[in-house]
Amino acid sequence: xxxxxxxxxxxxxxxxxxxxxxxxxxxxxxxxxxxxxxxxxxxxxxxxxxxxxxxxxxxxxxxxxxxxxxxxxxxxxxxxxxxxxxxxxxxxxxxxxxxxxxxxxxxxxxxxxxxxxxxxxxxxxxxxxxxxxxxxxxxxxxxxxxxxxxxxxxxxxxxxxxxxxxxxxxxxxxxxxxxxxxxxxxxxxxxxxxxxxxxxxxxxxxxxxxxxxxxxxxxxxxxxxxxxxxxxxxxxxxxxxxxxxxxxxxxxxxxxxxxx
Amino acid sequence: xxxxxxxxxxxxxxxxxxxxxxxxxxxxxxxxxxxxxxxxxxxxxxxxxxxxxxxxxxxxxxxxxxxxxxxxxxxxxxxxxxxxxxxxxxxxxxxxxxxxxxxxxxxxxxxxxxxxxxxxxxxxxxxxxxxxxxxxxxxxxxxxxxxxxxxxxxxxxxxxxxxxxxxxxxxxxxxxxxxxxx
Numbered sequence: 001x002x003x004x005x006x007x008x009x010x011x012x013x014x015x016x017x018x019x020x021x022x023x024x025x026x027x028x029x030x031x032x033x034x035x036x037x038x039x040x041x042x043x044x045x046x047x048x049x050x051x052x053x054x055x056x057x058x059x060x061x062x063x064x065x066x067x068x069x070x071x072x073x074x075x076x077x078x079x080x081x082x083x084x085x086x087x088x089x090x091x092x093x094x095x096x097x098x099x100x101x102x103x104x105x106x107x108x109x110x111x112x113x114x115x116x117x118x119x120x121x122x123x124x125x126x127x128x129x130x131x132x133x134x135x136x137x138x139x140x141x142x143x144x145x146x147x148x149x150x151x152x153x154x155x156x157x158x159x160x161x162x163x164x165x166x167x168x169x170x171x172x173x174x175x176x177x178x179x180x181x182x183x184x185x186x187x188x189x190x191x192x193x194x195x196x197x198x199x200x201x202x203x204x205x206x207x208x209x210x211x212x213x214x215x216x217x218x219x220x221x222x223x224x225x226x227x228x229x230x231x232x233x234x235x236x237x238x239x240x241x242x243x244x245x246x247x248x249x250x251x252x253x254x255x256x257x258x259x260x
Numbered sequence: 261x262x263x264x265x266x267x268x269x270x271x272x273x274x275x276x277x278x279x280x281x282x283x284x285x286x287x288x289x290x291x292x293x294x295x296x297x298x299x300x301x302x303x304x305x306x307x308x309x310x311x312x313x314x315x316x317x318x319x320x321x322x323x324x325x326x327x328x329x330x331x332x333x334x335x336x337x338x339x340x341x342x343x344x345x346x347x348x349x350x351x352x353x354x355x356x357x358x359x360x361x362x363x364x365x366x367x368x369x370x371x372x373x374x375x376x377x378x379x380x381x382x383x384x385x386x387x388x389x390x391x392x393x394x395x396x397x398x399x400x401x402x403x404x405x406x407x408x409x410x411x412x413x414x415x416x417x418x419x420x421x422x423x424x425x426x427x428x429x430x431x432x433x434x435x436x437x438x439x440x441x442x
Contacts, residue, residue, distance in 0.1 A: 004395065004423050008430040011372050012396060018373030021287040021300070029301050030279060033308055038276040168297055171370055175377065204366060 018171075167204065170196070174205040177212045181219070189216035211241040218249035227251060272318045279308060282328045285397065289329060292380065292392040293336040306335050323403075329393060330407050340385070371437075379429045383422065390415055391422040 004012070021029075030037075177192035193213035196203065203209070214233055217226040230249035234242055245251070272278075283304065290303045310331050318327060380388055389408050393399040394415070401419060405412040 005427050005430075007434060008423075008427045011375060011430050011433075014368055014372035015376040016288075016396075018369055019288050019291040019376075021284055021304075025287070025301060026283050029283065029305055029308075032301075032305055033275075033279065033312075035276045035279050038274070038280045167366055167370060171373065172297060175374060204370065 170200050170203045170205055173199070174203075174208055174212075177209065181212055181216055184219065186216040186219040189213070189219075207237070207239065207241065211245055214245055215248040218245075272315050272320050273324070275308070275312050275315065278311060278315075278324060278328075282324060283308070285325060286328055286332050289332045289392065289397060290336050290339075292396050293333065293389060294380065295336055295339055299339070303335055303339055304332075307332050310335065326399070326403055326407060329397070329399070333389060333407060371433075375429065375433045379426055383425075386410070387418055387422050390418045391426070394419045395423065395426075 003009075173192060173196045177189050177196060180186075180188040180192055190213050193209040193216065196209040197206065197213075200206070210233065214226070214230055218230060220226070227249055230245050230251050233245055234251060246253070286307050287300055287304050290307070291297065291300055295303045307328065311328065314331075318324075380392070383391065386408070390404055390410075393404045393407060394401065399407065401415045402412050404410075404419075405415045408415070
């Protein structure tokens with residue numbers, strides 16, 4: 001099938017980081033889920049996963065398989081008792097692993113599943129009461145997925161902007177203003193543009209916010225007042241938005257500064 | 261005796277490993293599918309709660325990424341249904357910490373993200389899913405067909421036409437940029 005042209009591909013590549021999580025996002029989410037760092041992974045829960053991680057998993061899997069093969073019948077009970085009682089068939093009883101096999105298991109092996117935990121969507125797990133809880137394998141507490149279901153706390157104004165982080169919020173706010181303008185919601189555009197300028201006085205999209213506000217003002221047909229503001233803008237700026245302002249506010253080309 | 265005691269199923273990887281390998285992918289996918297930056301964490305959290313709940317049913321022979329994509333897609337559908345009434349649908353593009361980038365990179369990233377964001381937003385939901393999975397996440401058309409539950413020929417056709425649309429959108433953007441720069 002025909003692929004994308006290189007120009008389009010390049011744009012996708014450029015845009016990709018804007019849609020990707022930051023390491024701190026993933027670390028925070030990992031904490032929320034109550035997950036520990038996987039084996040071989042770097043500390044701090046920062047993905048992407050290390051290459052060694054897959055290797056560790058394969059190694060662990062091969063250990064388990066080895067234990068199964070060597071242990072024969074014991075192996076079956078090992079597999080059944082680990083990692084999750086949910087892997088058991090209904091009505092089956094979970095066996096406790098023999099100590100020898102436990103010792104051969106990697107220390108990071110999966111935590112017991114939290115069957116007592118209510119299902120995330122409120123649907124009761126039919127296996128939850130039928131399978132015995134797993135025998136704890138180690139003294140240290142094992143991570144449990146936390147289904148907090150509560151949106152994390154955000155500042156009151158977190159819908160669009162938070163002064164703490166910059167470009168992401170700037171972009172959200174300015175795009176919201178653009179969208180409002182496209183939808184011809186001029187008052188909303190002005191509100192958003194004003195909010196942008198208040199929250200990001202030295203923001204990357206400062207000029208665009210001003211232009212959006214101007215164009216919205218002209219869209220509201222505020223007459224000479226808005227035309228005056230547009231003229232003032234055109235006198236001091238001949239940049240990328242000048243044509244848009246001139247067109248939206250019906251400022252004739254004669255109004256352009258002579259130096260332009 | 262043996263028949264009554266079938267061979268145990270292969271063990272799925274632990275959730276920690278799945279998270280480490282797939283969290284970034286899940287995050288990108290939900291963002292590409294239209295989840296706002298501010299909501300991405302909650303949505304991906306939901307994805308992994310479901311992953312955890314269904315892990316016992318997961319067939320290790322099935323590609324994990326495809327499985328996660330299917331779950332993420334369903335969670336995003338639910339997200340859109342529940343947020344559809346929200347009047348203020350804001351932009352979704354999010355950038356990494358600005359201190360990581362030079363000012364020029366910031367502008368380039370912001371522009372590219374805005375173009376992609378606007379393009380994705382104008383697509384129909386099905387078109388968007390197919391484009392995201394195929395073009396942005398590299399799934400093959402048969403894989404996409406399986407994830408989204410559509411005919412593979414429909415997927416091929418949608419992907420082809422959306423690619424052309426995207427190329428046109430990029431060409432328009434580049435033309436405007438050249439005109440404004442010149």
